[in-house]
Amino acid sequence: MGANDVLARLNSSGFLQTRGFIGGKWVDAYDGKTIQVNNPATGQVIADVACMGTKEANVAIASAYEAFQTWGKTTAAERSKLLKKWYDLIIANKEQLGELITLEQGKPLNEAIGEVSLGASYIEFYAEEAKRIYGDIVPANLPNRRLFLIKQPVGVVGAITPWNFPFAMIARKVGPALAAGCTVVIKPSELTPLCALAAAELSRRAGIPPGVVNVVMGIAPEIGDALLASTQVRKITFTGSTAVGKKLMAGAAGTVKKVSLELGGNAPCIIFDDADLEVAIKGTLGAKFRNTGQTCICANRILVQEGIYDKFARALSDAIKNFKVGGGFNEGVVLGPLINEAAVQKVDTLLQDAVSKGAEVLVGGKRHGLGFTFYEPTVISNVNKEMRISSEEVFGPVAPLLRFKTEEEAISIANDTDAGLAAYIFSTNAQRTWRVAEALECGIVGINEGLVSSEVTPHGGVKQSGLGREGSKYGMDEYLEIKYLCLGNL
Numbered sequence: 001m002g003a004n005d006v007l008a009r010l011n012s013s014g015f016l017q018t019r020g021f022i023g024g025k026w027v028d029a030y031d032g033k034t035i036q037v038n039n040p041a042t043g044q045v046i047a048d049v050a051c052m053g054t055k056e057a058n059v060a061i062a063s064a065y066e067a068f069q070t071w072g073k074t075t076a077a078e079r080s081k082l083l084k085k086w087y088d089l090i091i092a093n094k095e096q097l098g099e100l101i102t103l104e105q106g107k108p109l110n111e112a113i114g115e116v117s118l119g120a121s122y123i124e125f126y127a128e129e130a131k132r133i134y135g136d137i138v139p140a141n142l143p144n145r146r147l148f149l150i151k152q153p154v155g156v157v158g159a160i161t162p163w164n165f166p167f168a169m170i171a172r173k174v175g176p177a178l179a180a181g182c183t184v185v186i187k188p189s190e191l192t193p194l195c196a197l198a199a200a201e202l203s204r205r206a207g208i209p210p211g212v213v214n215v216v217m218g219i220a221p222e223i224g225d226a227l228l229a230s231t232q233v234r235k236i237t238f239t240g241s242t243a244v245g246k247k248l249m250a251g252a253a254g255t256v257k258k259v260s261l262e263l264g265g266n267a268p269c270i271i272f273d274d275a276d277l278e279v280a281i282k283g284t285l286g287a288k289f290r291n292t293g294q295t296c297i298c299a300n301r302i303l304v305q306e307g308i309y310d311k312f313a314r315a316l317s318d319a320i321k322n323f324k325v326g327g328g329f330n331e332g333v334v335l336g337p338l339i340n341e342a343a344v345q346k347v348d349t350l351l352q353d354a355v356s357k358g359a360e361v362l363v364g365g366k367r368h369g370l371g372f373t374f375y376e377p378t379v380i381s382n383v384n385k386e387m388r389i390s391s392e393e394v395f396g397p398v399a400p401l402l403r404f405k406t407e408e409e410a411i412s413i414a415n416d417t418d419a420g421l422a423a424y425i426f427s428t429n430a431q432r433t434w435r436v437a438e439a440l441e442c443g444i445v446g447i448n449e450g451l452v453s454s455e456v457t458p459h460g461g462v463k464q465s466g467l468g469r470e471g472s473k474y475g476m477d478e479y480l481e482i483k484y485l486c487l488g489n490l
């Protein structure tokens with residue numbers, strides 16, 4: 001199946017939208033400007049999409065604000081039913097959505113369809129949770145009073161999302177936002193806007209009212225600033241880099257908005273001498289190489305205890321030698337391309353820095369013969385904390401191995417970072433896994449497990465990896481305000 005055939009099919013089924021979605025209508029940029037979306041596996045232009053900025057963002061905000069006046073007052077059952085319809089349509093079209101992800105983001109098709117299922121699961125989960133937004137009755141502090149707590153939607157939400165999970169990151173925000181009664185202005189990454197637009201098209205087909213879901217993309221700082229400046233936008237939810245997250249947090253201060261941030265990670269993956277080697281290899285492969293190493297919870301530093309180090313390094317190198325690299329539509333491909341040339345250069349720079357400071361390349365270590373943005377799956381050994389790769393997200397298929405002696409040393413290396421999103425531990429000693437999991441400064445710990453994401457569990461970080469949680473019953477709190485009602489003088 002070629003990318004061009006896929007594109008033609010998506011176009012004829014209405015899944016290839018290229019305009020912004022505002023107030024239930026497809027709209028061009030006011031000045032007609034467009035930006036190109038490329039297929040990272042071939043460099044080919046897939047589509048020209050509307051390039052929007054301040055003006056369109058303000059129209060989208062106004063439309064979301066107007067829609068909020070009614071959507072915020074619908075019953076939970078009504079919202080739940082519409083979300084469920086949206087979920088059903090996503091599942092019914094998961095192959096097409098998967099194809100769109102592979103086209104604009106590059107991940108292998110089966111992984112892309114997996115992302116659609118993951119994203120859909122958030123919408124289904126929050127369709128159910130919508131009916132469980134309970135308040136409280138508080139025992140009164142005076143005899144002639146009754147005290148009630150009710151939960152109300154925050155209002156209009158600005159949702160800014162990254163390119164690495166162009167569908168799931170939107171679903172993880174919009175699912176709970178809509179369930180709570182909020183309306184949204186989505187700003188997807190300019191590298192991958194097509195999934196957001198297709199998701200909006202399906203929300204329209206599901207009967208979600210105009211203005212409840214809006215999508216604008218183009219000049220990111222202009223759209224971001226419009227969302228930050230507006231007093232009608234009451235919350236910013238962001239997934240992306242720590243640098244942009246900090247800017248948004250500072251910008252939100254001007255109008256004192258609620259903010260949740262899912263930012264970059266620097267996950268340690270700790271392999272103890274007593275690990276089950278097979279489980280550790282399988283888990284590390286999942287945690288490191290999913291999405292060609294381009295996830296926020298990717299194992300960024302693989303800490304290996306000295307007794308198992310050589311055996312683990314050999315087994316990991318052997319395992320990745322068999323990885324098939326290629327375009328996401330090719331049968332059996334495990335690793336797709338990186339998102340763009342800048343990403344390849346970053347990976348290469350971090351690798352060269354490590355090698356110049358004494359790291360040894362065990363396998364891979366350079367651009368792939370396929371060209372474009374393909375990079376060889378790589379393992380490097382003898383990494384230490386002086387190397388940039390220990391403190392910066394590599395966001396590519398490079399596994400850096402660091403040697404350690406004791407449990408205390410592993411914890412200390414693992415926590416020696418400003419990030420604190422995910423961590424992984426491989427050990428067959430139950431006491432140790434518990435001890436280490438509690439000592440790690442992060443929001444998520446995989447214990448003898450490399451793939452941990454799910455709609456039923458909270459995703460989020462500590463330290464500079466973010467604020468707030470997405471997914472699970474806690475994810476809904478981010479879109480709700482608690483109002484206290486005091487009934488006096490009984």
Ligand SMILES: NC(=O)c1ccc[n+]([C@@H]2O[C@H](COP(=O)([O-])OP(=O)(O)OC[C@H]3O[C@@H](n4cnc5c(N)ncnc54)[C@H](O)[C@@H]3O)[C@@H](O)[C@H]2O)c1
Nearest residue numbers: 161162163188189220221224240241244262263264265296
């Ligand atoms: N913690 C998580 O759950 C999570 C999940 C996925 C990705 N990430 C992180 O995201 C990063 C990769 O994504 P990215 O490269 O797209 O990140 P990015 O910060 O460059 O971009 C994210 C989004 O912010 C927008 N943006 C950029 N500048 C802006 C501005 N001034 N105002 C408003 N919006 C602006 C971009 O257009 C994009 O939509 C990695 O650091 C990764 O770890 C985190």
